[in-house]
Amino acid sequence: MSAAAVDRVLIVKLGALGDIVHAIPVAAALRRALPAVRIDWLVSPRHRPILDLVPVIDRRLEMTDSRMFGVIRELRRNRYDVALDLQGLIKSAFLARASGGRRVIGFSSRYVREPLARLFYTEAYDPGGGGMYHEDETHVVLTNLGLLEPLGLRPGASPPEFPIDVVDSGVAKRVVEATGGRYAVINVGAAWPNKRWLPSRFAAVASALRSVHGLPSVVLWGPGEEPLARQVAAGSSGAATLLPETSIADIAALARSAALFVTGDTGPAHIAAAVGTPIVGIYGPTRPSRNGPWSPDDVTVSRADTCQCHHLRECRLKTMCLEDIEVGEVMAAIERRLAGARRG
Numbered sequence: 001m002s003a004a005a006v007d008r009v010l011i012v013k014l015g016a017l018g019d020i021v022h023a024i025p026v027a028a029a030l031r032r033a034l035p036a037v038r039i040d041w042l043v044s045p046r047h048r049p050i051l052d053l054v055p056v057i058d059r060r061l062e063m064t065d066s067r068m069f070g071v072i073r074e075l076r077r078n079r080y081d082v083a084l085d086l087q088g089l090i091k092s093a094f095l096a097r098a099s100g101g102r103r104v105i106g107f108s109s110r111y112v113r114e115p116l117a118r119l120f121y122t123e124a125y126d127p128g129g130g131g132m133y134h135e136d137e138t139h140v141v142l143t144n145l146g147l148l149e150p151l152g153l154r155p156g157a158s159p160p161e162f163p164i165d166v167v168d169s170g171v172a173k174r175v176v177e178a179t180g181g182r183y184a185v186i187n188v189g190a191a192w193p194n195k196r197w198l199p200s201r202f203a204a205v206a207s208a209l210r211s212v213h214g215l216p217s218v219v220l221w222g223p224g225e226e227p228l229a230r231q232v233a234a235g236s237s238g239a240a241t242l243l244p245e246t247s248i249a250d251i252a253a254l255a256r257s258a259a260l261f262v263t264g265d266t267g268p269a270h271i272a273a274a275v276g277t278p279i280v281g282i283y284g285p286t287r288p289s290r291n292g293p294w295s296p297d298d299v300t301v302s303r304a305d306t307c308q309c310h311h312l313r314e315c316r317l318k319t320m321c322l323e324d325i326e327v328g329e330v331m332a333a334i335e336r337r338l339a340g341a342r343r344g
Helices: 017-035 045-051 067-077 092-097 115-120 140-146 170-179 199-214 225-234 248-257 267-274 327-343
Strands: 008-012 038-043 061-064 084-085 103-107 123-125 184-187 217-220 240-242 260-264 279-283 299-302
Touching: 008 017, 008 092, 017 038, 017 045, 017 140, 017 267, 038 045, 045 240, 045 248, 045 267, 061 067, 061 084, 067 092, 084 279, 092 103, 092 115, 103 115, 140 327, 170 248, 184 199, 184 267, 199 217, 199 225, 199 260, 199 327, 217 248, 225 240, 248 267, 260 327, 267 279, 279 327
Parallel strands: 008 038, 008 084, 038 061, 084 103, 103 123, 184 217, 184 260, 217 240, 260 279, 279 299
Antiparallel strands: none
């Protein structure tokens, strides 16, 4: 089956937030190559809001364990030509196969999170290299786009597209009005404790941004992260303001208007990268080469080369590698990124 014969495609990517953002270019490349194709996306309810901002998707289908069989029946009614499993789990591979898609395409066993997922595919794509977490990885965005090669599409030759609509946000509007439209976003949290830089150092960065650049900061936080964000605001000598609870649409709008986004490796960081916000990223157990901001203008401070807990949620040592990153190193990265933004 050639790409020209493909009318209906199912993308299976249930979560997490950053992983979904990194998969959006696959839908964009499909839409660009096959304008009339129907693109459906199977996602967990928790992460659907980011897909609601992606106009190239025709339908978003929510997957919950309690209604799995109902979801499968709905998928089979859609008669997909192709099902793409971008998750690489046994669960996601099973759902892709259960959809009834004539072709079920996923990654080779070296590149899936659970190798037995390969058994559910009719075709497997191997990106080459050393495997999913090899130290010389290609960026995950390009790896995801490679899954279209079995369809005869090679979108990796073009810059990836992140079609995300930024909608009106009351939170972003208030921040713009309060700051005159010039502010930094500090994103203190991350789902993995191993990815979180110290709140006291984020606070020091906020203070330095105000004293050196006259740039106020707002502190972004997600579920369970408000205490960390409060520490940043309290320790910043008034340079940083705690944001209220935000939606995904709020995050996209806040990022789009920001002069700078200072963050670890987490979902909001990848939203900011997708909407073109200048970023300084702080990395430890994950590698910027694989998971970092997409723009070559963005700057990362990384301890991935010395980290002994790669891709682990919790650090196995007494001191996290991120604690080796001092405020001065991050401020030097910020100076480089702001200088690049001014030139642009």
